[in-house]
Amino acid sequence: MSNPMSNLMSTVSNPVQASDPVSGTCPECEGAVPFARAPLAAQVARCPGCGVELEVTSIQPLTLELAPQVQEDWGE
């Protein structure tokens, strides 16, 4: 079946695929941020160098930005 959302959203149809490890660059300390699996858009990660929380904002090229601060309505 065709994906009804494919033109609308940042999506990945088969996130279970294996892939080579990749790494991005921390915008805070410029250190390497490795990913064991192919990162996905909106994925959060922590920089092993400076500890800031990051968000993947682009896959190609792999771009990391500081993750949004926790909001009052965030949670479980």
Added chain:
Amino acid sequence: MNVAILHTRLRIEERLLSDALAARDATVELIDLRTVVFDPRADQRWRGFDIVLDRSVSLTASLTAVRMIEHLGLRCINPAAAIELCSDKLRTSLALEAASVPTPRTLVATSPESALEAIEMLDYPVVLKPTIGSWGRLVSRINDRDAAEAIIEHRDTLGSVNHHVYYVQEHIDKPGRDIRVFVVGGRAIAAITRTSQHWVTNTARGARAAGFAIPDSLADICIRAVESVQADVAAVDILECPRRGFLVNEINHSMEFRNSIETSGVDIPGCVAEYAISLASKKTHAAPFSRGGVSEQ
């Protein structure tokens, strides 16, 4: 089987759920709610999905999205009604009371004066919580009148209007831990204890998790609790009262479970995936699609 997972940030939980669904031959779409424009007349955008899993970390985004998607006829896990009941502690308390599920004694007030009166009716120590909030944020144990007056004044002066609802709960002298029970599709599938030196035993606040075998009596309480808030999938936080036994403290509609899989020994995302696929397969929920002239299989 086509499953949408709604998110605002993609955490380990969402990837585990995605993997679990894909391993069961479902096609998964991860949808970042920050990119979506909802149109209540445009159901064709969502027709291809058999079921939607809401995993947004933002309550506001969750409720907005699920209300819109349900309007278009899709079944969401959890439904908007469940999110509304679980996310508001006052509404959770009322649902638990109505279903006669054991829960800590709770009083509610809407002015500083009546808040102080409520606190002293329950006697010190008490616990003051925001009605909406998670991860233990702004939960306060109040041991005496001085602290009560200070916290009430701060909330009255500095807080948004939501903080002018004073949700006051009796303090339960728990044994240094609470219990979290995961309920999926009407079954209590797994549980952990969360132990801390601090009175707030939340893993988001550093509590230590360990596996826990669920007694039948606790499973029954948790299943009834989750039914009372109309949730499909939820984590029930339990306090052990020395006098009254298990009490339902909170119910989480968008549970985190990354640290509970190994500790409980249960494939929690796998259970959620199987339940979602099973629910979608039944298709008994899909009647609203007929509004748009699309027949159901």
